[in-house]
Amino acid sequence: MISNKKKATKEDKCKEMDKRKEMDKRESDGHTVRAAALTGMKCKSLGDEGDDNDSDEAKKTMMKKERRSSAIMKESVNAVMSFTSIMENTNKFKVDELAFQKESNAIAMRKLELDEKRYLLDKTEREA
Numbered sequence: 001m002i003s004n005k006k007k008a009t010k011e012d013k014c015k016e017m018d019k020r021k022e023m024d025k026r027e028s029d030g031h032t033v034r035a036a037a038l039t040g041m042k043c044k045s046l047g048d049e050g051d052d053n054d055s056d057e058a059k060k061t062m063m064k065k066e067r068r069s070s071a072i073m074k075e076s077v078n079a080v081m082s083f084t085s086i087m088e089n090t091n092k093f094k095v096d097e098l099a100f101q102k103e104s105n106a107i108a109m110r111k112l113e114l115d116e117k118r119y120l121l122d123k124t125e126r127e128a
Helices: 004-025 030-048 052-127
Strands: none
Touching: 004 030
């Protein structure tokens, strides 16, 4: 019974320390960062020594994390798929635009050739 109280007080202390650390996120001193990592490892080891209820809760949290990660993975796959389809549509649009531009240039070139021939025809008619 006393050991359970000691565990509870140690866990409470660890939780309080974690709350303090959350408030001060920008610790640049290497020693304090290392000390924080060590206390975090101690808190985790205390949590691992718990009974089966803790392991059940840990399993539940792991399942939740796996579900979240699979949902995130599905969302990212959908985003990538939509991005690739957008890129394919963009490429098709660019190809169509280039084909239209080529056609437009060919028409303009033909117009210039006809204007040149008309000019030469008018010139020969004036000389004759």
